[in-house]
Amino acid sequence: NAGVMQNPRHLVRRRGQEARLRCSPMKGHSHVYWYRQLPEEGLKFMVYLQKENIIDESGMPKERFSAEFPKEGPSILRIQQVVRGDSAAYFCASSPLRDGYGYTFGSGTRLTVV
Amino acid sequence: TQLLEQSPQFLSIQEGENLTVYCNSSSVFSSLQWYRQEPGEGPVLLVTVVTGGEVKKLKRLTFQFGDARKDSSLHITAAQPGDTGLYLCAGADLWTGTASKLTFGTGTRLQVTL
Numbered sequence: 233n234a235g236v237m238q239n240p241r242h243l244v245r246r247r248g249q250e251a252r253l254r255c256s257p258m259k260g261h262s263h264v265y266w267y268r269q270l271p272e273e274g275l276k277f278m279v280y281l282q283k284e285n286i287i288d289e290s291g292m293p294k295e296r297f298s299a300e301f302p303k304e305g306p307s308i309l310r311i312q313q314v315v316r317g318d319s320a321a322y323f324c325a326s327s328p329l330r331d332g333y334g335y336t337f338g339s340g341t342r343l344t345v346v
Numbered sequence: 347t348q349l350l351e352q353s354p355q356f357l358s359i360q361e362g363e364n365l366t367v368y369c370n371s372s373s374v375f376s377s378l379q380w381y382r383q384e385p386g387e388g389p390v391l392l393v394t395v396v397t398g399g400e401v402k403k404l405k406r407l408t409f410q411f412g413d414a415r416k417d418s419s420l421h422i423t424a425a426q427p428g429d430t431g432l433y434l435c436a437g438a439d440l441w442t443g444t445a446s447k448l449t450f451g452t453g454t455r456l457q458v459t460l
Contacts, residue, residue, distance in 0.1 A: 236388075263446060274434060274450040275389070288447060323388050327446070335379070335448070337388035 236261075236326050236338035237306075244344045251311040251318070253341045257326030261336070264307045266299060269321040269340075281307060314345045349373070350435055350451035358457045359425055366418045367420045367433055367454045376438035378411055378418045379448070383432040392420075432456075 237256040246253050257264050262282055267275040277291040281301035290300065296314075301307040311318055325337045350371045359365055369378070377396040381389035393402050395411035395418065402409045408421040418435055432455050436448040 265447065267448075267450075274453050275436075275448075277447040277449070291447070294424050326386075337381075337389055337390070339386075339388050342386075 236324055237334050238322075238324050238338035240339050240341060241262040241339065242342050242344070244346060245314045246346055247315055248313050251314050251343055252309075253322050253324075253343070254306045254325030255307040255309070255326075255338060257324075259327050260338050261326035263327045263329065264301050265325045265327075265335075266307075266309050267323045267325065269323060271320070275323060278309070311343075314343070316345050319343055319345045350437055350449055351431075352451040352454045354454060355452065356455050356457075358459065360424055361380035361458055361460050362424050363458075365422050365425060365456070367422075367456075369418045369420075369451050371416050371437065371458060373437070373439075374415045375449075376440040376442070377438045378415075379419070379436045380409055380418070380420055381434045383434060383435060389434055422456075425456075425457045427460060430456060430458050 236258055239254050243251055264281045266278040268278055269275045279292050279299045280288040283301055284303050296312045298310045321340045321342050323337050323340045325335045327334045350369055353368045357365055377394055379394045380440045382392055382394045383389040393404055393409045395402055395409055398415045399413045400411045406423045422429055432453050434453050435451040438448055
């Protein structure tokens with residue numbers, strides 16, 4: 233079984249551009265989570281999605297950030313008009329159930345805003 | 347807001363020594379997970395503890411969940427260089443409406459030298 237696949241691994245964007253981060257969950261996992269890790273900090277929850285539904289977006293910044301998990305294809309985390317403070321590692325995780333068990337993380341996308 | 351504090355933040359020891367990492371909170375969690383993260387990679391789940399007072403052993407690693415479900419510890423016996431990494435605890439709260447998101451601790455960076 234392939235694990236959680238994230239791409240790209242590294243992404244460089246200039247201030248004001250858009251960043252699109254992709255996440256394909258493990259086979260059989262219908263629950264997807266996005267976390268952000270700032271340098272020298274722990275992981276912070278951003279959003280929890282199931283197919284075609286946003287279940288919990290309490291950790292998402294109010295502006296410029298959006299996420300989707302369409303019926304077909306990967307989950308997308310989209311950051312519009314990026315700023316330097318968006319530079320971080322963004323991790324996606326998936327699980328088979330909503331009970332918080334069985335989390336599997338991807339290798340992350342490292343976003344650098346220049 | 348639920349917070350998880352880990353101690354120590356940094357630990358540098360020699361091969362063969364024992365160590366304990368602590369994870370403390372003022373909040374109660376329904377389960378607690380421990381992860382290890384290596385540079386440039388996503389966190390890898392080591393163990394999930396779900397019952398207050400539970401002790402789990404994984405080879406040289408021993409995990410304990412506090413009786414009150416507010417704290418946990420990770421004990422490593424006879425540390426090896428391969429144990430080097432960032433250790434993260436993460437709590438889940440199934441009793442609220444936002445069950446599936448994890449609250450991560452501040453992390454303990456362990457370095458084991460020869």
